[in-house]
Amino acid sequence: MLTARYIADDKLMPWLLSLAETRQVLAPVRQGGQTLFAPLDADSQLDLEGLADASAKAALLPRCETLLEFHYSKGEGVPSRTELEVRETLPDRDAFLFGARPCDAKGFTVFDRVYDGGSRRDIYYCTRRDKTIVAALACTDPADTCFCNRVGGGPGDTDGSDILFTPVEGGYVIEPVTERGEAFLAEQPLVEAEGRLEEARQVRKDVAESMPGGDPLGGAQGEVLRLFDDQEFWGGVAAKCLSCGACSYLCPTCYCFNMTDEINGDDGVRVRTWDNCMSFQFTLEGSGHNPRNGKAQRMRNRIGHKFSYYPELHDGNLACVGCGRCIVHCPVSMDVRAIVAQARDRALAKQEHAND
Amino acid sequence: MASSIDDLKTEIKKALPGLDMVIAWAAGPDPLSHTPLFITEEADVERIEWDPRCSQNLAGYLPGLRGKKVGIVVKGCDARSLVELLQEKLIDREDVTIFGLHCTGAVDARAARKALGSLRGGLESVSVNGGTASFSMSGEPRTLPLAEVLQKKCFTCTGADAEVCDHFIGEHGEPPRVTETPATTLEELEAMSMEERLHFWEDQMSRCIRCYACRSACPLCVCQDHCAAQSREPHWVDQTDHPREKLMFQAIHALHTAGRCTECGECERACPMGLPIMTLKQALNRSIQDLFDYRAGTDPDQAPPLFEFREEEKNIKEREW
Numbered sequence: 243m244l245t246a247r248y249i250a251d252d253k254l255m256p257w258l259l260s261l262a263e264t265r266q267v268l269a270p271v272r273q274g275g276q277t278l279f280a281p282l283d284a285d286s287q288l289d290l291e292g293l294a295d296a297s298a299k300a301a302l303l304p305r306c307e308t309l310l311e312f313h314y315s316k317g318e319g320v321p322s323r324t325e326l327e328v329r330e331t332l333p334d335r336d337a338f339l340f341g342a343r344p345c346d347a348k349g350f351t352v353f354d355r356v357y358d359g360g361s362r363r364d365i366y367y368c369t370r371r372d373k374t375i376v377a378a379l380a381c382t383d384p385a386d387t388c389f390c391n392r393v394g395g396g397p398g399d400t401d402g403s404d405i406l407f408t409p410v411e412g413g414y415v416i417e418p419v420t421e422r423g424e425a426f427l428a429e430q431p432l433v434e435a436e437g438r439l440e441e442a443r444q445v446r447k448d449v450a451e452s453m454p455g456g457d458p459l460g461g462a463q464g465e466v467l468r469l470f471d472d473q474e475f476w477g478g479v480a481a482k483c484l485s486c487g488a489c490s491y492l493c494p495t496c497y498c499f500n501m502t503d504e505i506n507g508d509d510g511v512r513v514r515t516w517d518n519c520m521s522f523q524f525t526l527e528g529s530g531h532n533p534r535n536g537k538a539q540r541m542r543n544r545i546g547h548k549f550s551y552y553p554e555l556h557d558g559n560l561a562c563v564g565c566g567r568c569i570v571h572c573p574v575s576m577d578v579r580a581i582v583a584q585a586r587d588r589a590l591a592k593q594e595h596a597n598d
Numbered sequence: 599m600a601s602s603i604d605d606l607k608t609e610i611k612k613a614l615p616g617l618d619m620v621i622a623w624a625a626g627p628d629p630l631s632h633t634p635l636f637i638t639e640e641a642d643v644e645r646i647e648w649d650p651r652c653s654q655n656l657a658g659y660l661p662g663l664r665g666k667k668v669g670i671v672v673k674g675c676d677a678r679s680l681v682e683l684l685q686e687k688l689i690d691r692e693d694v695t696i697f698g699l700h701c702t703g704a705v706d707a708r709a710a711r712k713a714l715g716s717l718r719g720g721l722e723s724v725s726v727n728g729g730t731a732s733f734s735m736s737g738e739p740r741t742l743p744l745a746e747v748l749q750k751k752c753f754t755c756t757g758a759d760a761e762v763c764d765h766f767i768g769e770h771g772e773p774p775r776v777t778e779t780p781a782t783t784l785e786e787l788e789a790m791s792m793e794e795r796l797h798f799w800e801d802q803m804s805r806c807i808r809c810y811a812c813r814s815a816c817p818l819c820v821c822q823d824h825c826a827a828q829s830r831e832p833h834w835v836d837q838t839d840h841p842r843e844k845l846m847f848q849a850i851h852a853l854h855t856a857g858r859c860t861e862c863g864e865c866e867r868a869c870p871m872g873l874p875i876m877t878l879k880q881a882l883n884r885s886i887q888d889l890f891d892y893r894a895g896t897d898p899d900q901a902p903p904l905f906e907f908r909e910e911e912k913n914i915k916e917r918e919w
Contacts, residue, residue, distance in 0.1 A: 273805060274873075275708075278871075295870065296807065296871075305839050306837070306838055384718075385718075386629065386718050454718075481636045482634040482659075484811065484868070485822075486809050486815065491870075500837070502830075502836075504836040511838065513837055515838075518809070521810075521828075522823035522824075523823075523828050573654070573815045573864075573868035574634055575627055576633075577627035580627065
């Protein structure tokens with residue numbers, strides 16, 4: 243039995259701080275003019291207005307994660323022999339991610355299919371996922387760049403969350419989504435939501451109806467793929483792109499990484515760091531050949547991965563949750579929505595032309 | 599500005615048949631910042647926008663388009679980047695047709711978004727009049743002080759008119775009068791001890807996500823795909839998340855642009871984390887000015903000081919110590 247609960251506005255921060263005594267609490271806080279997910283402490287300035295500037299993905303997929311530590315030493319008695327000691331560094335902390343938006347939480351389901359995909363389990367990701375309770379916060383003020391409703395989501399959706407918070411008059415209604423969300427809440431000193439549950443449902447319904455309109459962006463796998471060799475199209479789309487990684491690194495669904503050994507004397511770490519397909523180095527081969535030599539090929543990959551290759555592999559689910567951060571923070575104001583729409587129109591026009 | 603935009607369109611239409619393309623600005627998905635427009639057909643000309651939302655410096659596209667005949671629309675600060683590109687022979691003067699404008703100030707989209715709140719109702723126009731900026735939202739004008747909504751580089755603008763150009767459109771004018779500006783990051787840092795400065799930068803760099811938008815947006819960052827930041831050999835910067843590694847990259851960037859940086863502000867505008875990284879370049883530019891009496895991007899015929907070697911430098915008295 244899943245029970246909805248309630249917390250008043252003025253009780254929220256003290257409750258989160260009490261949680262922070264036994265686990266890491268990650269929440270959107272003000273940092274140098276930005277709103278970013280960071281460990282909460284008594285000095286933190288919680289910011290629950292709108293969308294955080296960066297997504298919450300680092301909670302489960304850190305910017306830089308130590309996969310292992312190693313140490314070289316001279317073999318005992320045999321100076322010519324070098325011994326290598328390797329130490330495992332699995333995440334060991336429980337965490338509570340608070341205030342992720344439904345789009346951020348849905349992004350974790352994109353990761354789950356890749357990092358927890360049956361035979362291929364990424365132990366670092368899965369350990370973090372198991373140790374982190376995801377508490378999403380339903381949106382009440384979607385931005386002009388939000389489009390979750392066009393990619394299979396919604397401002398009050400629960401995909402990827404354990405718990406959903408919905409702002410109501412004077413506080414928040416807290417609804418468990420998963421069994422472990424319920425088990426977590428059952429141990430908390432929270433009152434039952436009672437009559438407020440209906441208000442929460444109404445808030446979510448009203449916000450969903452206020453979302454900007456537009457055609458769904460899913461189901462374009464075939465169209466995007468048909469443009470694979472259309473140099474003119476991708477060249478045009480990518481002309482203004484600077485080939486930086488702002489879009490990928492702010493994206494709640496981009497999960498590509500690089501691995502490097504960083505060695506200092508006899509000690510070293512193997513780190514996994516975010517990587518992005520807009521970078522020249524992403525596909526640079528050891529021979530010096532680069533199959534995605536230009537930004538047009540890289541843009542084709544970015545759009546193709548999110549709207550064609552990923553959904554093709556994962557039952558039509560897109561690798562885009564419509565948070566719009568790639569639009570807001572792009573230095574040249576690229577619009578992923580427009581690119582997909584243009585791709586679809588062009589592929590359809592080509593097909594009609596072929597049928598003439 | 600209304601007449602400027604009509605004159606701009608007319609001039610571009612006239613020049614377009616002799617050019618491969620013209621780069622200007624058009625309305626983009628973000629109501630507060632216009633997006634680059636690559637014009638190849640006359641019909642595209644109608645999409646041109648010209649107002650304080652034309653923040654991006656378009657000059658950075660030119661080296662990548664070398665060999666083509668390109669027209670480009672520039673503000674005063676953008677023209678200084680052009681001058682530097684010409685000085686460094688990264689572009690060819692005869693291939694570039696410059697449409698210069700007088701700029702009344704460029705909007706800092708992030709700051710303006712914060713100051714204005716929700717833009718769901720739409721934003722029809724933005725203009726700068728005297729000491730204030732006016733944002734027309736759903737027919738209602740909202741007036742805000744320039745210090746709140748313009749890019750920081752505009753506070754110390756040294757020339758709002760494109761000085762090097764083939765076609766100057768509209769009236770010449772003075773830089774925006776920005777009053778009550780907060781202390782610059784450089785001034786704040788100068789009041790700090792060395793230890794405090796390091797702490798300041800470690801705190802800032804802890805937020806850096808290493809997207810390298812600062813580098814990609816820099817019109818003078820010529821290495822681009824072959825940047826020291828991602829090189830394994832030599833191993834200047836490691837890939838761990840330590841703020842000092844990220845600061846090391848900023849130091850490399852600042853040193854590579856010393857005496858070349860025209861303070862166009864693209865590095866800071868592009869940074870999705872809002873880090874005050876132009877400050878490092880400003881500090882070096884001050885040294886360059888003291889040592890060589892030189893300001894980047896002012897004279898196409900001058901050579902940047904660090905491109906030259908003189909046995910005796912006027913202001914560096916190494917033998918008199």
